[in-house]
Amino acid sequence: MSGGSRALSEALELRIGRSLAATLLRIPECQAAAWVDLDSATLLSARYRGEFRKDLERIAAAASDLLDPRHTTALPDVFGEWDAGQDEGTDGELVVISGSTVNLFMRSRSRADRALIVRADGVRYLGALMSSVRQTLAEAEETIAIS
Amino acid sequence: MNIAYFTETLQSAGVGAPRKRSDSGIFCRRGPARTERTAERLLMLLDELERERQSGVLSYTSADGVRRYDVVVADGGVSYVSGRPGEADLDELMAEAGQRFAPIRRALQRARRRGLPLAQALGELAPEGVEALQRTLRRHVARGLWAMAGDEVYLQGPIRPLPGSVDPRMRHDPAAILEQLLCEIPEQRADRASELFRRSAADCELALLLCRGASGEALLPLSQHGKRPLRIVELNATLRCLKPLVHQSDLRAAGDQPELLFLRVRGALWTVAVAERHVAVFNSRDPYLRNRIISRFMAASGGNPA
Numbered sequence: 001m002s003g004g005s006r007a008l009s010e011a012l013e014l015r016i017g018r019s020l021a022a023t024l025l026r027i028p029e030c031q032a033a034a035w036v037d038l039d040s041a042t043l044l045s046a047r048y049r050g051e052f053r054k055d056l057e058r059i060a061a062a063a064s065d066l067l068d069p070r071h072t073t074a075l076p077d078v079f080g081e082w083d084a085g086q087d088e089g090t091d092g093e094l095v096v097i098s099g100s101t102v103n104l105f106m107r108s109r110s111r112a113d114r115a116l117i118v119r120a121d122g123v124r125y126l127g128a129l130m131s132s133v134r135q136t137l138a139e140a141e142e143t144i145a146i147s
Numbered sequence: 148m149n150i151a152y153f154t155e156t157l158q159s160a161g162v163g164a165p166r167k168r169s170d171s172g173i174f175c176r177r178g179p180a181r182t183e184r185t186a187e188r189l190l191m192l193l194d195e196l197e198r199e200r201q202s203g204v205l206s207y208t209s210a211d212g213v214r215r216y217d218v219v220v221a222d223g224g225v226s227y228v229s230g231r232p233g234e235a236d237l238d239e240l241m242a243e244a245g246q247r248f249a250p251i252r253r254a255l256q257r258a259r260r261r262g263l264p265l266a267q268a269l270g271e272l273a274p275e276g277v278e279a280l281q282r283t284l285r286r287h288v289a290r291g292l293w294a295m296a297g298d299e300v301y302l303q304g305p306i307r308p309l310p311g312s313v314d315p316r317m318r319h320d321p322a323a324i325l326e327q328l329l330c331e332i333p334e335q336r337a338d339r340a341s342e343l344f345r346r347s348a349a350d351c352e353l354a355l356l357l358c359r360g361a362s363g364e365a366l367l368p369l370s371q372h373g374k375r376p377l378r379i380v381e382l383n384a385t386l387r388c389l390k391p392l393v394h395q396s397d398l399r400a401a402g403d404q405p406e407l408l409f410l411r412v413r414g415a416l417w418t419v420a421v422a423e424r425h426v427a428v429f430n431s432r433d434p435y436l437r438n439r440i441i442s443r444f445m446a447a448s449g450g451n452p453a
Contacts, residue, residue, distance in 0.1 A: 055401040062397035071388045075412050076381035078353045078373070078430050093411045097441070098403035126441065 013045050015143045020047040023136040027129060029120040033136065035144065036060040038067055039113045056119070063105045063117050066094055095126070102129065106137050110145035339406075339447040340422035346443050348372035352415075353430040355385065359423075366390060366426060373430075389428065393421055407444055409437055420444055 020033040024047055032048035034056055041064035046056055065071075072092075092107030092115075102123050108114040118133045341356060348354035353373035357366040366386050392408055408419040418429040418440050429440065 058397045058401040062395050062401070065391060065395060065397065068391070071391050072410060072412050074384045075388045075410075075417060076384050077413055078381075078415065091411050091413060093409075095407075095409040096398065096403070096405050097407040098398070098405050101403060103398070103403065127438070 012143060012146070016045045016140055017047060019136055019140045019143075020045060022139075023047070023118065023132065024049065026135075027118075027120060027132050029123050029129070030118060031121055032056050032059075032117075032119045033133075034060065034117050035140070036063045036115050036117055037113060038064045038107075038115055041065075044114070052119075056117075059103060059117055059119060062103075063115050066096075067092060067105055067107055067115055093130075095130070102126065104130065104133050106133060108137065108141060108144050110141045114144050116140070338422040338424045339444060340420045340425040340427040342447045343420050343440065343444050344370070344372075344425070344427040347427075347429060347436075347440060350433065350436060350439070351429040351431040353428075355428040357386075357389070357426040357428065359426060366393070385428065389419060389426065392419055393426055407441065 016035055020035070023033045024030050031050075032046065032052045032055075034046035034048075035044040036042070037044050041061045043057060043060050046053070048056055094105040096103040096105070100122050102120045104116075104118040104120070106116045106118075108116065116133065116137050118129075118136075120129055123129050344354060344356040348356075349372065351373065354371070356370040359366060366389060392410070393405070395405065398405060406421055408417075408421075410417045410419070415430055415432055416434075416437060418431070418437065420427040420429075420440070429436070
């Protein structure tokens with residue numbers, strides 16, 4: 001199933017939605033994938049399995065709160081400067097594990113007010129899931145930048 | 148009141164300028180005038196911390212440079228943690244407590260015999276034991292604060308009365324003001340988060356163990372492990388950031404109970420483990436730590452790692 005926001009043009013929604021649908025195909029455990037506008041805590045575009053829409057809206061609201069810079073950037077810099085290039089992760093990534101469910105929140109690099117959220121259940125390898133979601137993020141960055 | 152005021156107050160009283168450059172302790176300078184200001188401001192500070200429901204840590208370092216007490220004021224309650232890095236000070240304190248505190252002494256012995264953390268053994272105390280512990284801590288913390296206020300006088304002469312602006316009860320008995328504050332010994336039975344802290348703290352640049360207050364909302368610092376202690380400002384910033392992460396209401400409404408959170412900030416990975424009684428926080432630059440944390444956390448409940 002799919003759902004999108006009126007805030008995006010039809011063409012943009014189609015392009016972003018295609019990338020989200022590909023994510024669902026690539027990750028069998030994935031229940032839902034969506035782009036969120038962090039300022040308004042609303043869904044821009046979403047693809048999901050079954051009847052998942054209601055929970056996805058709540059998770060979009062959670063993304064807006066969890067990725068709020070007031071929470072994240074205020075965390076103290078314990079290390080000082082160091083080379084962050086040791087792995088492929090970037091700032092603005094948040095993983096929340098609740099039992100067998102994993103919620104992944106990734107802030108766009110091109111638009112700080114946009115984030116990709118992915119919800120998966122029964123994930124065996126978190127690293128593989130994160131790599132797939134990072135791929136989705138990278139594929140959509142160009143479109144998100146102009147959204 | 149904010150934490151900046153906290154720091155400024157202490158510095159203007161001459162206690163924020165350590166003998167050696169350090170942010171981790173409060174050092175008293177010599178001089179009667181400074182002593183008066185120190186004592187007065189300290190008591191005002193405690194009062195304001197309590198009233199404004201702010202968090203902070205007051206540390207008492209004795210004249211010979213040995214850290215004696217850390218008083219943690221969090222969410223309006225005065226709590227206590229022993230001197231870093233472990234429980235030696237509390238041990239010493241209990242040894243002073245005498246036979247009247249037999250349950251506590253037995254908890255100490257039990258902890259040693261079974262190789263348990265002292266906090267865990269204390270968590271198993273009967274209510275009257277906890278009450279006795281609270282009374283003991285309150286008295287000793289009060290004595291510690293008084294000693295801090297009067298430290299330089301101890302070195303230079305008799306204790307002088309505090310200025311008239313201070314409540315008369317405080318002039319001779321700082322314990323009187325502390326009696327008004329809640330002295331809370333959080334329930335400290337082990338859970339998955341504290342177990343993870345025990346196993347993983349040494350792998351991290353920084354590890355914090357927090358106790359969840361009775362309402363589940365408050366986070367009280369219990370223990371810290373790391374290459375350097377967090378400064379008061381950093382501890383407060385960390386607690387402020389953690390609360391929304393731990394208590395995110397929309398996720399809960401979606402049926403999720405967050406147990407593990409991984410957040411990347413400025414290239415470092417913050418890991419937060421949430422359990423029934425404790426919250427453990429880790430900060431590391433090790434890209435492989437996440438997998439180890441997941442395995443250990445799941446293993447603590449017999450689950451399978453993600």
